[in-house]
Amino acid sequence: MTAAFCALTTAGGALADEHPENVTIGAASVGGTYYVWATGLASVLTSGLNTNINVEVTGGPLHNIQLVNGGEMTLGLSTAAPAYEGFNGLEWAEGQKFENIRALVPMYPSYFHWWGPISAGVKSIEDMEGKVVALGPKGGTPDTYGRRILEYLDVTPRRIVNVGFSDVTGQLRDGLVDSALNAAGIPHPSVLESESTGEIDLVGLPRDQAAGFIEQYPYFSTAVIPAGTYGTLNEDLSTVTLWNFVIGNKDLTEDFVYDVVKTVFDERQAMIETHRSSENILLENVDKITIPLHPGAVRYFREQGVDLPERLIPPEML
Secondary structure, three states, X not given: OOHHHOOEOOOOOOEOOOOOOEEXXXXXXXXXXXXXXXXXXXXXXXXXXXXXXXXXXXOOHHHHHHHHHOOOOOEEEEEHHHXXXXXXXXXXXXXXXXXXXXXXXXXXXXXXXXXXXXHHOXXXXXXXXXXXXXXXXXXXXXXXXXXXXXXXXXXXXXXXXOOOHHHHHHHHHOOOOOEEEEEEOOOOHHHHHHHHHOOEEEEOOXXXXXXXXXXXXXXXXXXXXXXXXXXXXXXXXXXXXXXXXXXXEOOOOHHHHHHHHHHHHHOHHHHXXXXXXXXXXXXXXXXXXXXXXXXXXXXXXXXXXXXXXXXXXXHHHO
């Protein structure tokens, strides 16, 4: 049993009242929005809960789901699609249900956007045919769902590269990669870094293509990346989005989870100062979550007067 679960007792499975002495948060690779966001979360929880918080580099949402489900990580960041599929044993999780995960806090929508040097000539997803495309770490949201978008559009890159965002900017600059995909809050640090070293092309998913894709994967939504988000972006860019949220194991104590959720909402401004995507930490966005909430989160949202749909109530509360 890990330190993340030191607050659990063994007598009859009862829960202790105290918080875990050490809390780990599964993020993703260094250089991405997840890592920045998790660092902000760790900061506010350290101050608010007087608990030791550590941010861990992981492979992203799929890895976080597995670690949290197995009790190897206290908290993790996940996107809606892999969480829904994992909880229900679909797609990547076919044959195994990760039913120990529970949602805590809505985070922000991830915008799918590709970028690369203008010299690569990638101005649409179709232009990725025969190119070298980076999709982030293996098993992360960009890798898992970027591949599905490419398959849906029948586009076959010459090679797919799986590296962290801290490495991909250098590979783009050196001409080793033609285009890279982000599925994250905006603006993304790695795109800003690429912009600072040369002109880039930004690619989204046009609404007509997005419509058919969403028919197959209804937990996606359409949105635009507003003009001006990046210096290169002179007009709105249509694409698809997935929501993100914080997850934890169902056996975390109700009081601990309640205090985590309350602290995040109380310190929303501090989170925004870490990354502006945290403007989306709003009570009404709990509806964007695709798996049941933890009982501690249910308690907080109900205290705030939020009418929760039945699908968000965990089995242990029904």
